[in-house]
Amino acid sequence: MTDVSYLPATAPPPKAGPHGLPPSAAGSAATRSAAGETRANAAPAATTPTLEDPTGGRRSRGTRLSAPGWIRRLTGPAVLFAVWWAVTGTGLVGGRVLASPLAVARAFGDLAGDGELWNNLSVSLVRVGWGVLFGVAAGLVLAVLAGFFRAGEHIVDSSMNFLRTIPIIALLPLIIVWIGIGESAKIFLISAGVVFPVYMNTFAGIRGVDVKLVEAGRTFGLGRLGLIRRVIIPGALPGFLIGLRWSLGVAWLLLVFAEQVNTDRGIGYLLTSAQGWNRTDIIILCLVIYGLLGLLCDGIVRVLEGSLLSWRRGFSGT
Amino acid sequence: MATRLQRYLSPPAPTSAQDEAGQAAGPTGLASLTGHTGPAGPAGGDTDGVAVRVRGLRRSFGERVVLDGLDLTIAAGEFVALLGRSGSGKSTLLRILGGFDTGIEGDVLAATRRSVVFQEARLLPWTRALGNVTLGLPGKDVAARGRVALAEVGLADRERAWPVTLSGGEAQRVALARALVREPDLVMLDEPFGALDALTRIRMHALLQELCRRHRPAVLFVTHDVDEAILLADRVLVLADGRLSLDVPVGVASPRLRSDPAFAVLRSRLLAELGVDDVAEGAR
Numbered sequence: 001m002t003d004v005s006y007l008p009a010t011a012p013p014p015k016a017g018p019h020g021l022p023p024s025a026a027g028s029a030a031t032r033s034a035a036g037e038t039r040a041n042a043a044p045a046a047t048t049p050t051l052e053d054p055t056g057g058r059r060s061r062g063t064r065l066s067a068p069g070w071i072r073r074l075t076g077p078a079v080l081f082a083v084w085w086a087v088t089g090t091g092l093v094g095g096r097v098l099a100s101p102l103a104v105a106r107a108f109g110d111l112a113g114d115g116e117l118w119n120n121l122s123v124s125l126v127r128v129g130w131g132v133l134f135g136v137a138a139g140l141v142l143a144v145l146a147g148f149f150r151a152g153e154h155i156v157d158s159s160m161n162f163l164r165t166i167p168i169i170a171l172l173p174l175i176i177v178w179i180g181i182g183e184s185a186k187i188f189l190i191s192a193g194v195v196f197p198v199y200m201n202t203f204a205g206i207r208g209v210d211v212k213l214v215e216a217g218r219t220f221g222l223g224r225l226g227l228i229r230r231v232i233i234p235g236a237l238p239g240f241l242i243g244l245r246w247s248l249g250v251a252w253l254l255l256v257f258a259e260q261v262n263t264d265r266g267i268g269y270l271l272t273s274a275q276g277w278n279r280t281d282i283i284i285l286c287l288v289i290y291g292l293l294g295l296l297c298d299g300i301v302r303v304l305e306g307s308l309l310s311w312r313r314g315f316s317g318t
Numbered sequence: 319m320a321t322r323l324q325r326y327l328s329p330p331a332p333t334s335a336q337d338e339a340g341q342a343a344g345p346t347g348l349a350s351l352t353g354h355t356g357p358a359g360p361a362g363g364d365t366d367g368v369a370v371r372v373r374g375l376r377r378s379f380g381e382r383v384v385l386d387g388l389d390l391t392i393a394a395g396e397f398v399a400l401l402g403r404s405g406s407g408k409s410t411l412l413r414i415l416g417g418f419d420t421g422i423e424g425d426v427l428a429a430t431r432r433s434v435v436f437q438e439a440r441l442l443p444w445t446r447a448l449g450n451v452t453l454g455l456p457g458k459d460v461a462a463r464g465r466v467a468l469a470e471v472g473l474a475d476r477e478r479a480w481p482v483t484l485s486g487g488e489a490q491r492v493a494l495a496r497a498l499v500r501e502p503d504l505v506m507l508d509e510p511f512g513a514l515d516a517l518t519r520i521r522m523h524a525l526l527q528e529l530c531r532r533h534r535p536a537v538l539f540v541t542h543d544v545d546e547a548i549l550l551a552d553r554v555l556v557l558a559d560g561r562l563s564l565d566v567p568v569g570v571a572s573p574r575l576r577s578d579p580a581f582a583v584l585r586s587r588l589l590a591e592l593g594v595d596d597v598a599e600g601a602r
């Protein structure tokens with residue numbers, strides 16, 4: 001409410017400096033009115049804001065028709081498959097360079113029919129299984145030692161960081177000298193590769209547990225074991241799962257290397273011999289099998305994450 | 319007071335048997351947080367009916383001295399509010415009484431059965447609301463006791479909620495339930511209601527008073543809100559320059575009304591002590 005009617009129409013407009021109040025402000029009604037007038041003049045009119053829908057039209061409808069998650073996750077591979085089919089089907093790429101899906105399917109039928117594929121696959125799976133098991137166990141033990149105990153950190157962490165920089169493949173000659181070329185050497189190689197991602201991520205997970213939560217746990221009567229079980233392990237779990245997923249990738253990679261050294265069974269062996277026979281259909285078949293196994297492992301870790309980390313409500317992409 | 323003190327290493331003993339409800343806590347078990355004196359109480363100091371006894375407490379972070387020769391005694395069952403400007407060391411004092419801070423000088427004794435409501439709720443994110451309330455709770459019927467405590471703070475229907483899905487106020491109420499379910503001799507609250515809306519705040523005041531009336535724990539209540547301190551406390555302390563610059567009983571007759579002249583007098587006094595211009599504050 002600004003009463004300006006007392007001002008003669010000819011009165012000069014009040015000065016609108018940065019501090020537009022007249023210095024003589026003594027609290028009289030007139031001065032206050034003048035001050036109000038000044039402010040009214042000095043303040044720019046409110047601009048009309050532009051309005052927008054804050055969601056930008058990205059409304060999530062509860063009842064939106066959508067395929068289950070695993071179908072949506074298969075979209076990418078399906079697109080790849082379609083491109084492959086198109087490229088080989090139109091004769092853009094010759095069959096000797098890249099076998100067509102049909103040829104690969106035929107190779108699959110042949111190899112599956114006489115049981116050779118299943119033999120090789122099971123041998124590879126057993127190698128990866130043991131390798132991951134030993135590697136994850138060792139990585140966890142080391143991470144717990146380094147994470148919980150000062151002395152453990154000094155001894156373990158620096159060694160692990162040093163060893164981590166050595167390319168695992170470069171260990172192969174040494175492994176052959178140590179434990180020969182048998183199954184144990186292959187499992188050892190895979191374990192050695194799996195240890196590091198599990199160790200690094202679990203250690204970081206343990207150290208990332210909020211000390212305030214540890215304090216709170218202690219206040220409410222948790223002992224050392226209770227703290228580990230209720231606070232530290234759940235807190236380190238996200239890190240461990242990242243390490244696990246990463247380590248499964250490493251395991252398949254190392255399997256290929258391990259199975260190229262003096263083997264007569266395994267997917268890697270099949271791959272190497274197919275190269276010798278110039279059979280791109282079998283080579284592609286092996287690659288597809290690797291891909292599917294990778295996808296399977298990813299799915300397993302995903303399911304684990306879903307059930308173990310249901311308490312999280314993280315950003316899940318737009 | 320430059321004694322080299324032993325460190326407080328063992329975690330606080332878990333609260334065990336429940337008190338007879340409605341009875342004022344008797345001689346409180348005091349734990350020495352410095353290991354300087356036995357839990358039976360220091361020689362020459364009468365600790366009967368005392369929940370907190372601090373003598374010459376000093377805490378510094380590098381050059382910066384936060385607590386400097388602080389003395390404080392809280393009787394069993396007494397409700398004490400602690401005021402102080404931001405950064406004056408209120409949370410530091412609570413951390414020391416909680417047993418988390420070992421870099422201290424001076425004698426500190428606090429009830430063995432104590433619990434804390436932190437400035438932030440500090441719920442375990444991977445544990446549901448009920449599990450957070452019963453965390454580390456010994457004895458039988460733990461879940462049932464937890465449910466009762468959750469119901470008391472008005473969250474009976476949220477026992478299976480994950481902490482990330484709770485609002486700030488709800489999380490703080492879970493934290494309050496977690497502290498009270500242990501029926502402690504000493505409850506320390508660090509600005510527990512700062513995040514609550516005004517209506518919930520009033521309900522929480524009533525709830526806290528009700529629970530204190532029933533179980534009679536000693537309470538150390540840290541707040542920024544002078545009115546809240548006067549409404550709830552038997553005694554108000556002001557922390558400034560590392561010690562208690564003011565320690566006054568609240569002589570306002572209950573029910574305490576803001577319109578009571580005694581209320582206004584105490585309010586002005588506390589605000590002046592905190593360095594707030596009462597008139598400007600009142601004109602708001």
Ligand SMILES: Nc1ncnc2c1ncn2[C@@H]1O[C@H](COP(=O)(O)OP(=O)(O)OP(=O)(O)O)[C@@H](O)[C@H]1O
Nearest residue numbers: 379384402403404405406407408409410411437542
């Ligand atoms: N671990 C620490 N290291 C260094 N300085 C610290 C540490 N903890 C607290 N301080 C300092 O001690 C002082 C008191 O902190 P404190 O948290 O006790 O304040 P407060 O009274 O609780 O303040 P507020 O009301 O804002 O919560 C602050 O200046 C803070 O910076």
Ligand SMILES: [Mg+2]
Nearest residue numbers: 408409437508
């Ligand atoms: Mg604080």
